Amino acid sequence: MEVTPSGQACGATITGVDLSQPLAAETVATIRAAWLEHLVLAFPDQTLTDDDLERFTLAFGPFGEDPFIAPIPGREHVIAISRRADETAPLFAENWHTDWSFQKIPPAGTCLYGIEIPPEGGDTLYANQHAALEKMPEELRTKIEGRIAIHSAKNAYAPDGTYGEADRKTDRSMDIRPSKDAEATKAHPLIRSHPETGREAIYGCIGYSAGIEGMAQEDALALLMELYAWQTRDEFVYRHKWAAGMLVMWDNRALLHRATGGYEGHARLLHRTTIGGADRRGPLVSIDKGMVACDPEGISGRQIRRIRLPVTGQITRPCKRAFEHPIVAHPIAAAMLDQLFLMNGQDDVLAHPDPIGRHAQIYFASSRSA
Ligand SMILES: [Fe+2]
Numbered sequence: 544m545e546v547t548p549s550g551q552a553c554g555a556t557i558t559g560v561d562l563s564q565p566l567a568a569e570t571v572a573t574i575r576a577a578w579l580e581h582l583v584l585a586f587p588d589q590t591l592t593d594d595d596l597e598r599f600t601l602a603f604g605p606f607g608e609d610p611f612i613a614p615i616p617g618r619e620h621v622i623a624i625s626r627r628a629d630e631t632a633p634l635f636a637e638n639w640h641t642d643w644s645f646q647k648i649p650p651a652g653t654c655l656y657g658i659e660i661p662p663e664g665g666d667t668l669y670a671n672q673h674a675a676l677e678k679m680p681e682e683l684r685t686k687i688e689g690r691i692a693i694h695s696a697k698n699a700y701a702p703d704g705t706y707g708e709a710d711r712k713t714d715r716s717m718d719i720r721p722s723k724d725a726e727a728t729k730a731h732p733l734i735r736s737h738p739e740t741g742r743e744a745i746y747g748c749i750g751y752s753a754g755i756e757g758m759a760q761e762d763a764l765a766l767l768m769e770l771y772a773w774q775t776r777d778e779f780v781y782r783h784k785w786a787a788g789m790l791v792m793w794d795n796r797a798l799l800h801r802a803t804g805g806y807e808g809h810a811r812l813l814h815r816t817t818i819g820g821a822d823r824r825g826p827l828v829s830i831d832k833g834m835v836a837c838d839p840e841g842i843s844g845r846q847i848r849r850i851r852l853p854v855t856g857q858i859t860r861p862c863k864r865a866f867e868h869p870i871v872a873h874p875i876a877a878a879m880l881d882q883l884f885l886m887n888g889q890d891d892v893l894a895h896p897d898p899i900g901r902h903a904q905i906y907f908a909s910s911r912s913a
Contacts, residue, residue: 605819664805
């Protein structure tokens with residue numbers, strides 16, 4: 544398997560792996576490490592069915608929840624990003640955003656598989672929000688430090704939103720289902736630590752971010768606009784060019800993305816799945832800097848004391864069958880995990896080891912606890 548960085552602000556191409564076949568645990572670990580480093584991974588020249596796409600997605604987490612867009616017939620977790628050659632409805636997802644950031648536990652990633660790709664145009668742009676934060680002028684950082692953004696799908700998917708009732712009268716081919724549910728709000732810090740790498744990033748942007756806690760709306764929108772101008776500067780952007788048979792996975796926790804047009808008269812079709820996020824209560828068991836910490840708080844509403852233990856010897860232990868990562872775990876952590884599996888069932892547990900095995904975090908998947 545070969546990883547070739549794009550040379551831009553993020554993004555890499557991976558060749559030498561056939562995603563139509565089940566992946567070995569080491570292959571998944573290598574891909575995950577490349578994903579966390581490059582944030583956008585492109586796998587060209589793949590021939591994938593929807594089953595293959597789903598299996599690939601599940602190697603990296605549980606399925607995320609996709610509200611407001613109907614799945615394709617016969618599938619629960621695959622949606623079609625489609626546009627007919629003669630379609631005149633406004634382009635879908637042309638504004639910068641990160642997917643479903645208005646959810647309590649937003650998706651970790653998105654997978655998108657190119658089925659019909661126009662000869663030109665239709666690039667996807669990605670803006671690296673680690674880089675945007677690292678290079679941010681101190682004056683702007685001071686303004687956003689500690690601030691909590693209020694996210695909502697209202698502007699997009701409420702009945703009076705961009706994809707609301709008026710849009711349903713257009714010739715849009717995508718099956719979008721606007722709803723009053725889009726008016727719900729969820730708060731997320733503007734600066735968040737990445738749950739797997741700990742690296743800070745700016746999270747989300749104006750659009751789904753519709754306000755800031757404790758700020759007058761006018762001031763909040765002005766600040767979100769100022770931030771947006773910084774977040775989307777060219778120096779942080781990777782322009783992704785598609786080809787049919789290409790699978791792309793990206794990290795929603797550290798990126799903004801948007802669609803572009805420029806393919807009028809050509810059809811475009813991609814199938815999409817989302818990788819669910821981890822509960823932001825944090826890892827249940829983590830191994831870091833020679834210590835293992837077990838923190839099963841909130842699993843069943845019970846508080847269990849936090850335990851920190853020195854790592855005396857690392858063992859590699861397979862993580863049951865739901866997510867077959869080799870976890871590097873302290874024997875006591877392993878015993879605790881067994882207990883957790885027993886209490887909650889295997890499918891609720893996600894393991895995210897890093898490839899060098901110094902650091903492993905084990906989360907409960909979001910789907911049932913959300
Ligand atoms: Fe998106």
